[in-house]
Amino acid sequence: MAKKITDEQPRVYFDCSKCPAFCCSIYERVIVTNRDLKRLAKHLGLTVEKAEKLHTKVHKESGERVLRRQKDVIFEEACKFLDKETRGCTIYHGRPEVCREYPDRTRCAYYDVLQFERKQQDDINVIPLVQITFREAKKVVVSDGNGSEEILEWKQGRQ
Numbered sequence: 001m002a003k004k005i006t007d008e009q010p011r012v013y014f015d016c017s018k019c020p021a022f023c024c025s026i027y028e029r030v031i032v033t034n035r036d037l038k039r040l041a042k043h044l045g046l047t048v049e050k051a052e053k054l055h056t057k058v059h060k061e062s063g064e065r066v067l068r069r070q071k072d073v074i075f076e077e078a079c080k081f082l083d084k085e086t087r088g089c090t091i092y093h094g095r096p097e098v099c100r101e102y103p104d105r106t107r108c109a110y111y112d113v114l115q116f117e118r119k120q121q122d123d124i125n126v127i128p129l130v131q132i133t134f135r136e137a138k139k140v141v142v143s144d145g146n147g148s149e150e151i152l153e154w155k156q157g158r159q
C-alpha cells in the first residue's frame with residue numbers, strides 16, 4: 001500500500017504561532033555559516049559583503065559569526081529579524097540553517113514551560129521570562145572528615 005506523505009511526518013507538540021519566540025530571543029548566538037550568508041544575501045537582494053556587514057557580527061567570546069540583535073519588547077533582546085509584534089521571522093525563507101533545524105525534536109522545552117506556567121497561573125497571557133546561561137562544568141572530588149564525594153564545579157561565563 002502506498003504511504004501517505006503524512007505517514008512520514010512526526011507529530012510535534014509545540015506551536016510556534018502561539019509562542020513569543022523564546023528561541024529567537026534568548027540565544028545570543030544564532031550562527032551564520034558561509035552558506036547561510038549567501039542565502040540571506042540572495043533573500044534580501046544584497047551582496048554577500050553587504051549582508052555580512054549589515055546583519056551579522058563576530059561574537060566576542062566565541063569568535064563565531066552570528067546574526068545581529070535588537071532591543072525587544074518582551075525579552076531584553078532578540079534577533080534583529082524577529083518581528084516584535086507578530087513574533088514571527090521576517091526572513092523566513094532566508095533564515096540560517098540553525099533556525100531551520102530548531103528544536104530538532106518533537107517537543108520544545110520553552111513551549112512546554114509556557115504551557116505549564118499558563119496552566120499553573122490560570123492565565124493564558126502570562127509569559128515566563130526565561131534566560132539561559134551556559135557554564136563549563138568539571139567534576140572534582142571534595143573531602144572532609146566524613147569522607148569524599150564528587151561534585152560539579154563551574155566557572156561563570158555567558159556564551
Ligand code: SF4
Nearest residue numbers: 016019022023108111
Ligand atoms: S521557542 Fe519553541 S515553540 Fe517557541 S518559536 Fe521557538 S521553536 Fe517554536
Ligand code: SF4
Nearest residue numbers: 024079081082089099
Ligand atoms: S533569523 Fe528568524 S528564525 Fe532565526 S533567530 Fe532570527 S527571527 Fe528567529
